[in-house]
Amino acid sequence: MxxxxxxxxxxxxxxxxxxxxxxxxxxxxxxxxxxxxxxxxxxxxxxxxxxxxxxxxxxxxxxxxxxxxxxxxxxxxxxxxxxxxxxxxxxxxxxxxxxxxxxxxxxxxxxxxxxxxxxxxxxxxxxxxxxxxxxxxxxxxxxxxxxxxxxxxxxxxxxxxxxxxxxxxxxxxxxxxxxxxxxxxxxxxxxxxxxxxxxxxxxxxxxxxxxxxxxxAGKASPEPALSDLLPRWTYRNPEFFELEMERLFKPNWLLAGHVSEVASPGDYLTFDASGERALVIRSDDGRLRAFHNVCRHRGAMLFNRTRGQCRGDISCPFHGWTYDTRGKLIGIPARRTFRDLDPEKHPLMPLELEVWMGFVFVRFIPGGESLKDIMAPVEHLIVPYRVCDMRPLPGTEYCEIRPYNWKIIHDIDNEGYHVPVGHPSLQQLYGQDYRDTRVGEIPVSRARMNEKRAKSWSVRHYQDLLPRFGHLPEENQRLWLYIGVFPNAVIGLYPDSAEFYMTLPKTPQTTLFRGRAYGLDDDRREVHAARYLNRRINYITDREDEQYVEAMQDGLYSSAFPEQILSDREQGVRDFHKAVQKMLPVANLAEEPALGQVAASNVGMEG
Ligand code: FES
Ligand SMILES: [Fe+2]
Structure with a gap:
């Protein structure tokens, strides 16, 4: 004791x-x-x-x-x-x-x-x-x-x-x-x-x-100063970035690819956006379906490639749960070790899907207008191109991480004022004809090709070699046309081909930039040459734009960064900013809200 x-x-x-x-x-x-x-x-x-x-x-x-x-x-x-x-x-x-x-x-x-x-x-x-x-x-x-x-x-x-x-x-x-x-x-x-x-x-x-x-205490809080355009804090603030993902990306239609890439049962496409993962797959009954690319067991990613062919059923690489191509859970290894598990209750989580003009779109938050209704004002512009009959053009796909805020890429892309100085080759192709406009609420840019022979090798040969296309009306024979799909995609329509390019934001300072070109079956040698030259002109333009994006991104941190002063030829920038501000009113504030206050300020300004 x-x-x-x-x-x-x-x-x-x-x-x-x-x-x-x-x-x-x-x-x-x-x-x-x-x-x-x-x-x-x-x-x-x-x-x-x-x-x-x-x-x-x-x-x-x-x-x-x-x-x-x-x-x-x-x-x-x-x-x-x-x-x-x-x-x-x-x-x-x-x-x-x-x-x-x-x-x-x-x-x-x-x-x-x-x-x-x-x-x-x-x-x-x-x-x-x-x-x-x-x-x-x-x-x-x-x-x-x-x-x-x-x-x-x-x-x-x-x-x-x-x-x-x-x-x-x-x-x-x-x-x-x-x-x-x-x-x-x-x-x-x-x-x-x-x-x-x-x-x-x-x-x-x-x-x-x-x-x-x-x-x-005792001081009336002054009215906050408002900004006509997106203030620069919206390009780097992590809380604002979270809001953009929730309010701009999840409830809007996001482009996944083209129907020709999911033509046969088992063909699939994937992409990640705003923290979500999407899977588009052609089911065994021939229907195109979209799901979260997430296993219902413990959330593993089902497909880690951006596209491919799934032979048979969808099998999760982690523990092997299996789904049919309609999303039904049909196989669970060691099934008896899960007590009371009803497979019927655990199909793949569906997503809204819509095919518009041959392009496949997915929406993470359901409800809201159909893409067909949203894009109705511009449908007549795209119909003649027969985009839904096109197929991918080899070697045109790109998918790369760029160290910029996603909006800067669109800010550069949304105006033609920089073309004469910033894109000498493209300027020779466009001449004086380039215009940014809006059809309804949809941004549309167009340029009729300049017929004055260009000095640029690519443009000159494109002018010379571009043939006529039987399916296109006269006014489209030598037209370059771009249609914006808010918030993050552009469809480019050329006489010889079509393309999409889009931004998928990863962080406030990094963005996945991806795109691909498509064309109708046309074996004429001059069509192949025109497509090659088209890609070359666009490639040069893209490299030039990257320099301007980089310069703007760096400028955002300068104490001398000016208020944005816009010409009428930069109306596309103003329209894009207004669209973002309409959906996220906090982006009207000239001054960055205090830490932790962005979402709250946004809620307050929505009222
Ligand atoms: S996470 Fe998919 S089977 Fe376990
Ligand atoms: Fe540009």
């Missing part, structure tokens, strides 16, 4: 010494940084001999990890305890903010230590588990509560994930401001900043204006 008491006492003493070492380590890191937190300093602060670190933790590194872990554990436990049993989402979010800025947990030493740890990548990796658990707990709590509040207010509905990430960003920003402050009212300011963000999302809650930060 005596031994038992003695052991218990010595265990408690050991825990106490470990706790003192961890606290001392946090204090030393807070005061002197990671480098300054030496064994001597830590043990002196803990009132223990230097050997205590080795005895209780094995090494200084392990003690530092334990200190990092202890801050995260403290926050995790305090959060769970604080919201346990609560159901009101507003109250839960208030508690989250309070715990996050609780001076007992987040004193200067703990915050300074947290900051030092976040800078030290190796320790971050080691201490990752607790912190990623804390982050996950925070994220799911924020998202669930914001979603619950959102559902209670039928006036606006927004993407809860984006709004929650905004609050998460403010919570971290609050810590940073406390750290870099002078010990004044930074905690109250940080709490007020988070609450006023939530109040702006959910009017009438979170104390509204009464709890705004003191520095804003």
């Amino acid at each position: 005596l031994d038992l008491v003695r052991n218990r006492n010595s265990g408690a003493a050991r825990d106490d010494r470990k706790r003192r070492l961890v606290d001392a380590a946090i204090g030393c890191i807070g005061q002197s940084g990671l480098e300054g937190a030496t064994v001597v300093r830590i043990t002196r602060a803990a009132g223990l001999p230097p050997g205590a670190v080795k005895t209780h933790f094995g090494s200084r590194e392990k003690l530092l990890c334990a200190a990092f872990d202890s801050i995260g554990t403290g926050l995790k436990e305090a959060l769970s305890e604080s919201i346990d049993g609560l159901v009101d989402p507003e109250e839960i979010l208030e508690r989250v903010i309070r715990v996050h800025f609780d001076p007992a947990l987040c004193n200067m030493e703990a915050l300074a230590a947290w900051n030092a740890f976040m800078d030290a990548s190796r320790l971050r990796r080691d201490g990752q588990k607790t912190w990623s658990e804390w982050r996950d707990q925070m994220r799911s709590t924020l998202e669930a509560q914001i979603s619950a509040l959102d559902a209670q207010d039928s006036r606006y509905h927004a993407d809860s994930r984006t709004l929650a990430r905004g609050l998460e960003g403010l919570l971290v920003l609050g810590w940073q401001e406390i750290l870099s402050g002078e010990g004044g009212d930074e905690i109250e300011q940080a709490v007020a900043m988070c609450r006023s963000y939530l109040a702006s999302l959910f009017p009438g809650r979170f104390g509204g204006d009464l709890d705004r930060p003191a520095r804003a």
Whole structure:
């Protein structure tokens, strides 16, 4: 019995010494940084001999990890305890903010230590588990509560994930401001900043204006300055990029390819956009269908090539779940190991699909106008080309990542004002005839070929060799025509061929640029030559445009970047900007909203 008491006492003493070492380590890191937190300093602060670190933790590194872990554990436990049993989402979010800025947990030493740890990548990796658990707990709590509040207010509905990430960003920003402050009212300011963000999302809650930060109190907020065109912050802001994906890309028709590429059962096309993956496949019954390119078991990608032929059924490369080409789940390896699994309930998730003029389009968020209706004003322009009877022209496909914001590519492409200076060869082809116009709401650009013999080798030979095409009316025989499909695709129509090119944004600063050309069966030698020359002219133009895109992208960061001044010949740029601003009103703001405020500002401006 005596031994038992003695052991218990010595265990408690050991825990106490470990706790003192961890606290001392946090204090030393807070005061002197990671480098300054030496064994001597830590043990002196803990009132223990230097050997205590080795005895209780094995090494200084392990003690530092334990200190990092202890801050995260403290926050995790305090959060769970604080919201346990609560159901009101507003109250839960208030508690989250309070715990996050609780001076007992987040004193200067703990915050300074947290900051030092976040800078030290190796320790971050080691201490990752607790912190990623804390982050996950925070994220799911924020998202669930914001979603619950959102559902209670039928006036606006927004993407809860984006709004929650905004609050998460403010919570971290609050810590940073406390750290870099002078010990004044930074905690109250940080709490007020988070609450006023939530109040702006959910009017009438979170104390509204009464709890705004003191520095804003009593001042009427000035009307925000508006911008006629897309302000430059919209080309680099990650929150705005998220909104673009949700509001511009997912609810609009996105081009997947051409019907000739999915002509036979099993032929498929894929593409990724706005975080989604699309699959278009010709089913065994001859119907074209679209699905999410995602296995219903654990989400693996079913096809990782952009197009191909699926022989037989669709088999997931991960565990081998099998679907027929109509999307039905027909095979599950070791089926009996899944209790109560009804395959009927797990077909591939369908997507909306529409074929327009031979091109295949997919929409991730269903409902809304058909593409045929949207494009009705320009249908008569494209019909004579018989695009649906065309086939891919060999060697014309491209698909490359470019280090630019997707909108800059369209900004360059949407106007002809730069052609005389920027594209000397194309200018010789177009002469003075190039025009950007709109037919209804659809951007249309056209140029009748200049018959004055060009100096450019490619253009001169194209002028000479381009034959007549029996299926085209007289006015199309020597016309280059472009039709825009908002938000991200252009269809080019030439006497000899047709093409599409499109942007698929990956990040605010990277975009997949892809395209392909198609033509009717026509074996005349001069048609082959004209197609070759056409590709050459377009290739040269594209390389030139890339230089201008790069120059504009770099210019966006210059303090001397001008307000955009547009000529009438740049109306296409204005129209594109207006279309984006109409769908995302926050893009009217001249000044970039504060961190975490883009989605909220957008919701506010939609009303
Ligand atoms: S993820 Fe497809 S079978 Fe497991
Ligand atoms: Fe150009």
